[in-house]
Amino acid sequence: MAGKKSRRYNYNRRPLWPKPHRYRYKMPIEFKLIKLAIILLFVFLLLLTTSNIGNKSKANHIQDKITALEVPVEVTEKIFTKAKNNNKDAASLLASYVVGKKPGFFSSRQSKKNYKEAVDCYKQFIFDLERFPIDRNYDYAYEDTWRSERTYGGSRKHYGTDIMDRQNKRSSIPIVSMSSGQVENIGWNDMGGYRIGVRTKNGAYIYYAHLDKYAPNIEKGSMVESGDLLGYMGDSGYGKEGTVGKFQVHLHIGIATKAFGSDEEWVNPYYLLKYLEKKDVEILKSRGIF
Ligand SMILES: [Zn+2]
Structure with missing residues (x-):
């Protein structure tokens, strides 16, 4: 009859107490592994979210x-x-x-x-830079002036390295290309004076500024090899075309890449120049020249 409990003895009934050992529930190994995986997943997600909390x-x-x-x-x-x-x-x-x-x-x-x-x-440039832009025998000097203050053209920072002519004499130091590539820009700009911009194979832009004279036969579109003469060191710039004498004779080297969403992100050439300079000396030494 419905609602009435069966009086018949249920052979499947187990005593609740004392609980015999063999009836205790044992979690199968698969369940244990799943449980562990879930815990690990939570820990992983927690690590992921906390480690991404960085600021701009x-x-x-x-x-x-x-x-x-x-x-x-x-x-x-x-x-x-x-x-x-x-x-x-x-x-x-x-x-x-x-x-x-x-x-x-x-x-x-x-x-x-x-x-x-x-x-x-x-x-974009590390494989392309092959040599120091000046022969070791000339009297030059340079230091790390990355992001130091400059005043011409409004307050701005220095995005390059200046290699100074210690004799301060125009056109006495030849400048050679640090890489092979194509001449993308040549001619005057108010900031850089007579400058040359070479686009390297991997896409960097190497900028040589304040030249006194260009090498013959160099024009926009010319292909150059590393070590090719580009021109001579000078003090041109900081004014309309032909302006000279606003500063000491030096070569400004700039290296620009496409990075951080910008087409022209300048990087500090100083340490690379140091490396290339040392490398050049070792090459000369190996040839018994230096
Ligand atoms: Zn400079």
Whole structure:
């Protein structure tokens, strides 16, 4: 009859107490693994969200670090040797050094982005720069003036390296191309005077400014090899065409890349120049010249 409990003895009934051991519920191993996987997934998601909480100023700071490219000569040498011997990408190794170590699996999206941006940036010129723009025998000097204050053309920062002629004599120091590439710009601009801009194979723009004279046969569209004469050091610029004498005779070197969403992101040439200068000396030494 409905609603009435059966009086018949239920053989499946187990006593509630004491609970015999064999009736205790044992979670199957598969369930345990699923439970563990869910916990790990939560921990992973938690790590992912917390590590992505970075602010914009931190990103800008990294961007500054990437463009300042402060890598000591010895480190650059090690990186190039390591890249060559292990068939590795020098731009990636350089990026690892500048932005910190290569980001791992648990790294934040921002640090992965920083690393990728640094690699993309360095790839555009690191393989193209082959030599120092001035022969070692000339009396020149240069220091790191990256982002120091300049006043001509309004308050601005210095985005390059100035190699000074210690004798301060126009046209006494020849300037050669640091890379092979194509002459993209030649002629006067008020800031840089007589300047040349060479586009390298991997896409960087190498800017040589304040020249006194150009090498013969160099014009817009010319193809140049590294070591080819571009012109002579001077003090042109800071005014209308032909202006000279506003500063000491020097060569301004600029290196621009496409990076951080900009078509012209300048990087600090100083440490690279130091590296190339040392490399040139070693080549000369190996030939018994220096
Ligand atoms: Zn300069």
